Amino acid sequence: MNSIGEDCNELKKQYDACFNGWFSERFLKGHTDESACAPIFRVYQDCVKRAMREQNIELREIDTEYTTNSEYENTGSSSGKKQSKS
Amino acid sequence: MVLTASTCRTEAVFDYSWKNVVAAYWNRYPNPSSSHVLTEDTIKREVRDGKLYSRRLLSKTNPVPKWGSRFYNNVPVKIVEDSVLDPVAKTFTTFTRNLGMKKIMKVDEIVTYTEQNDGRTLAVRRAYISSQVFGFSRAIRAFGIERFKSNSNKASNGFDYVLRRMFPKSQSSVLHSASPAAGATGTFAAQQIDLSAATAAVAVPNHNSRIKSVTRIGYDYIKCHANKIAQLFSVRN
Numbered sequence: 001m002n003s004i005g006e007d008c009n010e011l012k013k014q015y016d017a018c019f020n021g022w023f024s025e026r027f028l029k030g031h032t033d034e035s036a037c038a039p040i041f042r043v044y045q046d047c048v049k050r051a052m053r054e055q056n057i058e059l060r061e062i063d064t065e066y067t068t069n070s071e072y073e074n075t076g077s078s079s080g081k082k083q084s085k086s
Numbered sequence: 087m088v089l090t091a092s093t094c095r096t097e098a099v100f101d102y103s104w105k106n107v108v109a110a111y112w113n114r115y116p117n118p119s120s121s122h123v124l125t126e127d128t129i130k131r132e133v134r135d136g137k138l139y140s141r142r143l144l145s146k147t148n149p150v151p152k153w154g155s156r157f158y159n160n161v162p163v164k165i166v167e168d169s170v171l172d173p174v175a176k177t178f179t180t181f182t183r184n185l186g187m188k189k190i191m192k193v194d195e196i197v198t199y200t201e202q203n204d205g206r207t208l209a210v211r212r213a214y215i216s217s218q219v220f221g222f223s224r225a226i227r228a229f230g231i232e233r234f235k236s237n238s239n240k241a242s243n244g245f246d247y248v249l250r251r252m253f254p255k256s257q258s259s260v261l262h263s264a265s266p267a268a269g270a271t272g273t274f275a276a277q278q279i280d281l282s283a284a285t286a287a288v289a290v291p292n293h294n295s296r297i298k299s300v301t302r303i304g305y306d307y308i309k310c311h312a313n314k315i316a317q318l319f320s321v322r323n
Contacts, residue, residue, distance in 0.1 A: 001115045001126040004145060012127065016112070019128070024109050027138060028173055034133045041131065048127050048143075057143070057164060058185070 005051025011044040092216070098209045098242045102249050104176045104201035107209075110249045111178070111199075115144075119244030122147045124162055138171040176201045191217045209242070 003012040018037040026036065100107050115123050123146050130141035145162040164185040171178045178199040184192065194214040202208050 002124065003127050004125040004143060008127075015128070019131075020109070020112060023112065023138075027133075028105055028109070030173070032133045032136050034131075041128075045129070048129060052129075052143070 003048060003051070004055065004057075005047055008044065008047035008051055011040070011047050015040045015044040093212060093214050095210065095212045097211070099202070100207040100209065100242075100246070100249065101255070102207055102253060103205055104178075104199065104207045106249065106253045107199055107207040108171060108178050110245070110252050113252065114245050114248045117244040117247045119247070136172070136174060138169075138173070140167075140169045140171070142167045142169075191215065 001012075003009050015037060018040055022034070022036050026033070102110075114120075115126050123144060125143075125145045127143045128140060129143050130139070132139050144165040144167060146165060147162055165182055166185055167180055167182045169178065169180040180195075180197045182193075182195040182197075192215070195211065196213075197209055197211045199207055199209050
């Protein structure tokens with residue numbers, strides 16, 4: 001899958017590969033240390049954030065909405081618990 | 087002025103373990119049903135209290151209805167997806183919403199993936215659709231709901247394809263519940279206020295006639311007031 005910034009595609013590919021390995025082999029097996037992919041993530045982030053600025057994608061709009069998450073989270077997890085019991 | 091939002095809830099069961107489903111989730115694009123998804127980026131990610139928090143930015147095509155293309159460009163719609171993954175409780179919840187064009191339609195979608203006792207994975211998908219466009223908010227929401235229903239099938243089939251490819255099995259694995267079922271985040275075609283959506287809404291049997299007529303009136307109204315809509319779009323874009 002492509003990145004929103006054309007010149008970020010290669011970095012995204014590298015990060016995704018790193019993340020997928022870490023996710024399956026480390027995180028799902030109980031290791032929560034996320035430093036393995038941190039260096040490539042930083043470089044990739046610099047690229048994506050630049051592409052977002054160039055395309056006038058409002059980071060502010062994204063960030064202000066983050067506050068609504070707790071509300072969603074409660075809804076989601078409470079029904080999730082109910083589902084698993086049934 | 088936000089009028090009451092419409093909601094829709096659908097379920098799907100994936101014949102895969104929760105771990106397989108969440109591993110496949112990060113790889114679900116591209117798939118044969120996702121040609122509308124253009125880009126996908128992770129813009130935030132951290133582990134907090136043993137849970138993985140991710141924020142991703144997706145962009146999708148937004149086919150402009152013929153009458154609308156005169157007024158605004160076919161700009162891809164941006165979607166933000168926040169997710170929380172708890173590997174101990176085995177729950178994965180995604181929250182998705184559109185950026186921009188919210189006056190026309192705002193779609194908030196929540197999907198929770200949980201492990202069932204039989205080892206399969208249940209996906210419960212809920213959408214909250216609202217519109218601030220006065221006068222025909224209900225019609226626009228009706229478009230959204232119909233879109234949501236027809237697209238959710240496509241979404242889980244696309245996700246299922248990715249699951250089958252990553253974790254091969256002989257049989258097809260998605261079991262839909264009574265209503266058109268759901269799985270992955272799906273398409274946010276809700277912004278596509280076009281004639282095919284209107285036709286789809288009208289053609290659905292068991293749909294009560296009030297919605298039918300409201301949909302038809304709403305479509306005519308939108309058509310006649312495309313200028314106003316174009317102005318609304320220009321506020322955001």
